[in-house]
Amino acid sequence: MSEQVPVLQARGLVKRYGKVTAIDGADFDLLPGEILAVVGDNGAGKSSLIKALSGAVVPDAGEILVDGEAVRFSGPLDARRHGIETVYQDLALAPAQDIATNVFLGRERRRSGPLGSVFRLLDAGGMRAEAARILGELDIKIKSMTQAVETLSGGQRQGIAVARAAAFGSRVVIMDEPTAALGVAESAKVLDLIQRIRDRGLPVVLISHNMPHVFEIADRVHVHRLGRRVGVVSPRERTMNEVVGLITGALALSDNGELVEVYR
């Protein structure tokens, strides 16, 4: 584990919304092939951080590096072009549109030949079949790809967002609380999928409040507090209670990597 170049990296990110500072000088490192859990209290700024990393918000200051090269994302499409796919906390699905449309939203496929190039005709059948295959891989059981997303259960919707990111990610997959709406069995499937993505060689960023999940699959845990990273720990070297202590601020990580109690 000598000096690997992080696949995705951030230095001193800042994002303010009026008086609220959602990201307050945050650093971030994602190493090749790892599952990095990002944990922190509600409002700690986890979603804001990953939105900056996925191009959904443009930070006021700081820099983002992909494979060591500085990049500037002015929109989600920029991050996507770098192979970064994201499951947003609020899923980013168009509820009235059908499943296949949602899976391919913003990356629709056209028919080959003049039908596609001149008449802009979409390959509806091909996208439906591909969507069915993608969801099938996740064992998401859905009757028809032409069903509107709003007719699905919360868990099924989450499954679609997860499957979409997993299928199209080619460098990094980011998931913001992908199991929040899921039952036990469905959560297990998503965790399994995350490990399969990692086995494919892609690093995964997993935001979760579920400590057992985090400790089950994460290679490293990034602890976020009050808008910035307060430490990165190994789930093998630290206990859940210690991580919770870092999240709440009862514990802090000293410069030499020791946990110290904070007296207030």
Added chain:
Amino acid sequence: MSTKTKGNVSEFVLRTPAVGPAIALVAAVVVFSLTTNTFLDSDNLSLIVQQSLVVGTLALGQTLVILTGGIDLANAATAVLGTLLMAKLVVGGVPGTVALVTGIAAAVAIGALIGGIVTGASLPPFIVTLGMLTIVTAVSRIYAEGRSYPVTDDTLAFLGTRQYLFGHVEVTVGMGLALLMFVGAWYALTKTAWGKHVYAVGNDPEAARLSGINVRRTVLSVYVVAGLVYGIAAWQALGRVPNADPNAFQMGNLDSITAVVLGGTSLFGGRGSVIGTLVGALIVAVLRSGLTQAGIDSLYQDVATGVLVIVAVAVDRFSRRKQR
């Protein structure tokens, strides 16, 4: 078993919003055919379609705007300015084709301006088009210099004057053009990525943005296309009545919204279809014609149309609430 069928039917109606309005249209046609003996006359049927051409075309553009979650109060005013430009230019000696293109281009420019303000300044379309309605109406009156302009040019009147007989039914070129436009819009909305983006933007703009859709460009393109449609509505208007009048179509914006709503398109955006709008425009024309044949005063026809609008929205709401 029966509940399952019922579920499937309501699902079908919800997914195909034009089904309900189509049933209403057929019902209206059947009722008026049975209760009056002039309604089903081929001349009357042709007239019904011709009468719905202008509002129907305005409603087509309106549908695109409403699908994005917007609304266009300036559409009829834009078309009226188009008719004045076309007619007055010809009076001034400009060739008909040039006048036609100029009128349509002006409508496109107004659409681009509205779209530019809505997307550039993130202002509500209701306010922007309300302001534009006032401005464009005033500009039309100034330009018209207090009079109307009869149209003698063949190009400008072409859509209404060139007619073909299909059996006993008179079909104008304008009808053919309208049908072509509706089919074209249906194709663009349902078969191309642009259409998917229009629906997605109206459905949930933030989700659309996060999915990599350029929301502003999509919305802007819709207002530009709608402007083009209103320009063609101006041409349709001159084919129907060969006279450009600055006071024409004063209720055209609301009439077009009526047709859109009757066609099952949601005013909240993201749901609906242009085929529904076509049906909605025909429902209004059929209702008016049928009630006229039945000897009912036009003010009562307005009452009936108003009731229908409210019923249509209520049905839409009800069926959606049941789904959730």
